[in-house]
Amino acid sequence: MKRLSTIVLMSLVGVALLHAQVTFRFSGGISNEQLKQNVERNVSALLSEINNAESAGRSLDFSGIRITETARGGLSSLWANLRFRCEWETNVQNCLRDVQEFEIRQIPVEMKPLDNTYKGEIHKELTISFNRNGMITGVRTAMDNNSYMSLMAGGMSVKDVRMRREILKFVEDFRSYYDEKNLSAIDEIFSDNALIITGRVLRKDLTLQSNADIRIPGKNIIFNKQTKTQYINNLRNVFKVNRYIKVDFSDIELIRHSSRENIYGVRLRQRWNSQRYNGGTYMDDGYVFLLWDFNDEEHPKIHVRSWSPVSGEVSSDNLLAPEDFSGL
The missing domain is CATH 3.10.450.50 (Nuclear Transport Factor 2; Chain: A,)
Structure with missing residues (x-):
């Protein structure tokens, strides 16, 4: 009986690992309460799916996640060559406003290369963009935060800051496009x-x-x-x-x-x-x-x-x- 209980317990632990819940919450920067709640649920679902797919060694399943076809295709292409998982079970970050969209930065991820050809850093940060409807429009690995903040510090006006953020988002995207062959x-x-x-x-x-x-x-x-x-x-x-x-x-x-x-x-x-x-x-x-x-x-x-x-x-x-x- 004790052996059977141990087996059942190990099975339950295994199921829990394959269905780990990762949560995301905003610390500020977004005033629309409905949009805020929708994005928190959507990003939490995406991060949970990333961890579950990595644990199970399978492709990403976007069921129930509001994400554009472009973002889905890009992330799927990246996933085919390089996988990763979210390091924190609970993530709290500010909402940033871009020229056209919104952005979440500094979600820590650990890269999980499929083979030994990967030469990059193991610990990185994820950036997620979403539009006014709360749909995810981009998922990419980010440049280090010190470099990002240094480049943003040169902004001379609100408009200038928006443009700088849009450019830096593209620089991060541009690097990912090669990984994705997008x-x-x-x-x-x-x-x-x-x-x-x-x-x-x-x-x-x-x-x-x-x-x-x-x-x-x-x-x-x-x-x-x-x-x-x-x-x-x-x-x-x-x-x-x-x-x-x-x-x-x-x-x-x-x-x-x-x-x-x-x-x-x-x-x-x-x-x-x-x-x-x-x-x-x-x-x-x-x-x-x-x-x-x-x-x-x-x-x-x-x-x-x-x-x-x-x-x-x-x-x-x-x-x-x-x-x-x-x-x-």
């Missing part, structure tokens, strides 16, 4: 006439090699330009042949245009690691520059995306700034 999300954020440029150091004996090569006055870098269509097609091929892509961002800098208040530049260092399905690997290290246009605040767009290699010959004077594209 081509449609990348396609949506770039304007149809976006200029995509890849840079290389201009040495004394180097001349322009094609009509696609451009120079920017005062920069010791030569740039090769692509259209948005070319960039997306090239990225589609990259996603197709690679088993995984790991992108890390650091040295992030937000730059507001000196005379055009709705134009921003984002400069960051990007370290790229990828492994092909055939076993081959690729790594590079460079500076990415993104030119943001907030003239339509509800639908911001990126007009320029550039990449320049990290090199001893590249000084800070050669890194791009918003004023380099004032004619756009």
Whole structure:
């Protein structure tokens, strides 16, 4: 009888572990009581499902969770390559207001890699976005909070702070898009006439090699330009042949245009690691520059995306700034 009781008790513990309840509550920042309660229930259900799915080693089940198809697809794609679980049973965070939506930050998660190819940090933080209807619109791993707060501290007005938060949310999303191989999300954020440029150091004996090569006055870098269509097609091929892509961002800098208040530049260092399905690997290290246009605040767009290699010959004077594209 004692042995049977022990077995029953162990079974009940196992069931409890597979159905662990994670709760989320707002500490402030949201005044609509109905929206507040709806989001708390919805986020609690999502975090509980993440932990239960990780414990059971299965795919995510979004039944009963109000989440957009885009967010569901992105999280499912990430889950297929990298899993994680919420570290705290009870999570209390403030509600932040974005240009278009709301945001929850600093939910601690522990990464649970499926194999030994994962090279990133084990302990991270999750960020969840939701819209005015309480539906989850994005789930992503966040940059470290010290870097985030430092970049937000430069805000000069309420509007400026909103734009900075929107840009930083995209930077976090952009990193996740590579993990997810989410081509449609990348396609949506770039304007149809976006200029995509890849840079290389201009040495004394180097001349322009094609009509696609451009120079920017005062920069010791030569740039090769692509259209948005070319960039997306090239990225589609990259996603197709690679088993995984790991992108890390650091040295992030937000730059507001000196005379055009709705134009921003984002400069960051990007370290790229990828492994092909055939076993081959690729790594590079460079500076990415993104030119943001907030003239339509509800639908911001990126007009320029550039990449320049990290090199001893590249000084800070050669890194791009918003004023380099004032004619756009």
